[in-house]
Amino acid sequence: MVTPSSDPGPPIRGLTYTMATVLSVITLLLGYAVLDVADAAPGVLTLAAAPPPPPTETPGTRTLPVVPQPTPSTSVGEPLPPLAGDAQAPTPDGVTRALRGVVSLPALADSALVVRDGQTGQVLFDDNGSQLRIPASTTKILSAAAVGQAFAADATLETVVRRGASDREIVLVAGGDSLINPGKGDSDRVAGRAGLADLSDQVSTALEKAGVDAVTLAVDESYAYGPGVAPTWDSGFRPSGITGAVAMLGLSSQRATGGRVGPADPVAAVRDLFARQLESRGIDVTLAPRERPSATTPPPATPTPSPTAAPTPSPTAAPTTGQSEVLGRIVSAPVRDQLALALTDSDNALTEILARQAAFRSGGGTTFADTGAWVVSQVTALGLDTRGVVLRDASGLSRENRVRADLLTRILVLGYDGQHPVLRRALDGLPIGGLTGTLDERFTGGNSDAAGRARAKTGTLTGANALAGSVVDDNGRLLVFAGMVAGAGTTEARAALDRFVATLASCGCR
Known part of the structure; x- marks a missing residue:
């Protein structure tokens, strides 16, 4: 009878060697994987971006991007393409x-x-x-x-408020800007560049410094005054919003465009809103009787507009000598942009x-x-x-x-x-x-x-x-x-x- 021996003999040693080899391979693979993930060695686990494919002899077809139709603001003009100096003209x-x-x-x-x-x-x-x-x-x-x-290319229009004949009289001077923002001015826009609320802030501050809390408000319309509608126009044009009334003072929010009907008297609309804004700032306002100039007599050949009409406006210009004190001033977008x-x-x-x-x-x-x-x-x-x-x-x-x-x-x-x-x-x-x-x-x-x-x-x-x-x-x-x-x-x-x-x-x- 044969009795099994307790000695494992050669088969056990072979198994040990095989396991050692497998562990070594696994260790190498794990190490390489670590290097691969760390981008230190090439492989499928690398975190680096894949390299671009090699260039082909025949490039793909170029296509134009799909661009949604823009809706640009009318306050920002689109540049016209430049003249084609070398392109042959049509015959x-x-x-x-x-x-x-x-x-x-x-x-x-x-x-x-x-x-x-x-x-x-x-x-x-x-x-x-x-x-x-x-x-x-x-x-x-x-x-x-x-x-x-x-x-001039950079000309702008001013709307100013001057002190009147007394400390308690102020004059709103119409200077040609019909695009005044009823609130704060917006420097990025044409319609609304100057703000009536800014003017109200300036004037109320000046009055408070002078200790004035009640004023009479007049309007100077002597600058380029004329009729609001033309006698050769259809009588329904203004009431239907085809045009607004023509005046040298107006609000951007009341433009007669797109069929929207504007006020019959834009100057009065600005004056009344300005008065309300002053009152909201603690100034009592009484409206002076309206004194409108005549539009039937042309000015002299060399025009001499009313001193208060600011015929050559400039944002930094000081009041002309001899004119009453300026209490506030707002400046329009350039005329060219208007x-x-x-x-x-x-x-x-x-x-x-x-x-x-x-x-x-x-x-x-x-x-x-x-x-x-x-x-x-x-x-x-x-x-x-x-x-x-x-x-x-x-x-x-x-x-x-x-x-x-x-x-x-x-x-x-x-x-x-x-x-x-x-x-x-x-x-x-x-x-x-x-x-x-x-x-x-x-x-x-x-x-x-x-x-x-x-x-x-x-x-x-x-x-x-x-x-x-x-x-x-x-x-x-x-x-x-x-x-x-x-x-x-x-x-x-x-x-x-x-x-x-x-x-x-x-x-x-x-």
């Missing part, structure tokens, strides 16, 4: 061929159409461009050119307000007809042919206005020549096709070639439609255009004018 023959189908549209049967190269001013297309027609709101392009000659805003929103009252005070500063009268005649004179002074041109206002609401399409394009060319900074800034405010202002819902569908590339001023009166501005074509060349249409419905006329501009944008027209 007249090329433009004529491209537009052949467009000009045959029934809506353009009675129209005036002009196209120019935006860089050289060369006429590329002219169909009845010398005919006098109702310009509607494209009148504002002429007004922008005129206003730009009366104001003008751009007027074009973006097609703000009729704001255009009239800026043009009237520009005429006043230049020695012109302050009725609507006086201001319109002054605008024509200033366009003439630019060296442009204005024979036959008639303006009864500065905004284009009058059906008695007459302008030529070729004149509109000449002004647009001048606006881009770098020599007229206020006009140039105003043109930056022209609505952008498909994006802003009165063009926000146009240039869609089949006319989308001009969306985002066209800037233009619209013009709409019953039986008279117009569009004038600029567009960058497919070759990067800036073209300016004007179209004036009579006898067509508004919907049909707009669609045809949009087709006209979209064709210019896409044709290349060599």
Whole structure:
């Protein structure tokens, strides 16, 4: 009989060796894993970012990012693309061929159409461009050119409060700013840059320092005073919000835009709110009787506005010698930015307000007809042919206005020549096709070639439609255009004018 031995013998030693080997391997693997996690050795556990794939011979297809349609503030103008200095301009023959189908549209049967190269001013297309027609709101392009000659590039408007004949009398001086914020001023905006609450703070502080707790408040309206509405306007324009009343003082919250009806008396609205704000600051206020100047007598050839009218405002200017003490002062956004805003929103009252005070500063009268005649004179002074041109206002609401399409394009060319900074800034405010202002819902569908590339001023009166501005074509060349249409419905006329501009944008027209 065989008895099992208690000695494990060689098999046990082999197992021991095998376990030792396995433990060694495991130890090595764990160590490597630690190094891998610590990014000290390559491996699947590394925390370092994976290296980029090697470049391929054939790159992927480049695609444009999807960008939601912007809704830029009208207080911040979009920069117009620069002129394409080296891009070849379209030829007249090329433009004529491209537009052949467009000009045959029934809506353009009675129209005036002009196209120019935006860089050289060369006429590329002219169909009845010398005919006098109702310009509607494209009148504002002429007004922008005129206003730009009366104001310096950085000119602003002041609203001040001065001490009156006694310590207990104060005078609110209308200085041309119709965009005053009823609260605190906002330095980032055009409409609302100056704040009435800031003015109230300044005046109440000054009165408290002088120991005055009750005042009589008067208003000085001698600066560029004139009628609130034009006799050639439809009587329903102001009550329906097509325009506000024209005055040299107003609140940004009461602008007549988008059909919103503004106050019949903007100056009184500002005065009354100012009085309430002073009372909330502990000052008792009594309103003085209103003394309105006459608008029938033009100022002298070299204007000498009322000493309290601040005709050449400056944020840091000290009160003129001999004038009463200034108790408070607020300063508007630059006139050039206000003008751009007027074009973006097609703000009729704001255009009239800026043009009237520009005429006043230049020695012109302050009725609507006086201001319109002054605008024509200033366009003439630019060296442009204005024979036959008639303006009864500065905004284009009058059906008695007459302008030529070729004149509109000449002004647009001048606006881009770098020599007229206020006009140039105003043109930056022209609505952008498909994006802003009165063009926000146009240039869609089949006319989308001009969306985002066209800037233009619209013009709409019953039986008279117009569009004038600029567009960058497919070759990067800036073209300016004007179209004036009579006898067509508004919907049909707009669609045809949009087709006209979209064709210019896409044709290349060599």
